[in-house]
Amino acid sequence: LALAGCATGPNANPADPPEPFNRGVSTFNDNLDKYALKPVAEGYQDYVPSPVRTAVGNFFSNVSDVYSAANNLMQGKPSRAAEDTMRVAINSVLGIGGLIDIATPAGLPKYKEDFGQTLGVWGVPSGPYLVLPLFGPSSVRDASGMVVDRFMDPTTYISPWYAGLSLTGVRIVDGRAQLLGASSLIEAAALDKYAFLRDSYMQRRQYLIYDGNPPSSDEDDQPQPDKQEKQDMKDQKNKDDDSATPAQPKAG
Numbered sequence: 001l002a003l004a005g006c007a008t009g010p011n012a013n014p015a016d017p018p019e020p021f022n023r024g025v026s027t028f029n030d031n032l033d034k035y036a037l038k039p040v041a042e043g044y045q046d047y048v049p050s051p052v053r054t055a056v057g058n059f060f061s062n063v064s065d066v067y068s069a070a071n072n073l074m075q076g077k078p079s080r081a082a083e084d085t086m087r088v089a090i091n092s093v094l095g096i097g098g099l100i101d102i103a104t105p106a107g108l109p110k111y112k113e114d115f116g117q118t119l120g121v122w123g124v125p126s127g128p129y130l131v132l133p134l135f136g137p138s139s140v141r142d143a144s145g146m147v148v149d150r151f152m153d154p155t156t157y158i159s160p161w162y163a164g165l166s167l168t169g170v171r172i173v174d175g176r177a178q179l180l181g182a183s184s185l186i187e188a189a190a191l192d193k194y195a196f197l198r199d200s201y202m203q204r205r206q207y208l209i210y211d212g213n214p215p216s217s218d219e220d221d222q223p224q225p226d227k228q229e230k231q232d233m234k235d236q237k238n239k240d241d242d243s244a245t246p247a248q249p250k251a252g
Helices: 002-008 019-047 050-074 078-093 115-121 140-152 161-178 180-189 193-209 227-244
Strands: 129-132 136-139
Touching: 019 129, 019 161, 019 180, 019 193, 050 078, 050 115, 050 140, 050 161, 115 140, 115 193, 129 140, 129 193, 136 140, 136 193, 161 180, 180 193
Parallel strands: none
Antiparallel strands: 129 136
16 A cells, blocks of 8 residues: 555656556556466476576577667667677578577677667657556657567468467567566565666666766756856856855954
């Protein structure tokens, strides 16, 4: 009840106006994860050999490099787009369809760009924070970006449709298995898991959009005083200091 009150009271987060709805979706996702997704991911981790899991992760990582390259190009980062493209070419050909990551040891960095970040680079505001069923933390901007990324994902066009759907299921389970340790840490450390995930997500997205150099505070956006204004402020400060200093008695 206290958390629900915070959602609509004076302590409500202005970036999260639909917080009561989001908390409801978050509870649904937590229950789905607890009773279905997490047990499957734990079984996947326990019974699928590590080399196989690594190959599966490499395959989907290689797929993500495809739309990462496109987004880097749209963000005006041609060198990064070229590196992503080289990663796809090397891992797809020499890495047996992306099952082996050869590009990373060869010195090609891994970028994780999506269309939500591209919209942010273009100046589109994030809009309200959203929790999506099954997908979890997002925003209006990032949810829109997910749709575009889906069209740029090569696995979208796998036929027949049930093969593509099966591949998506494997992708979800593999991704969840990689987060088993992190989810346990969050559950143990966070007093309010919902608020912790929301704030972490929003900060992380800001960090990614600015390539690791986000504005430090709102003060960075304020206009700075010009040279004359700075001098006037300095003169006024000196006057204030002089008036605050008590007069020294003359030597008799």
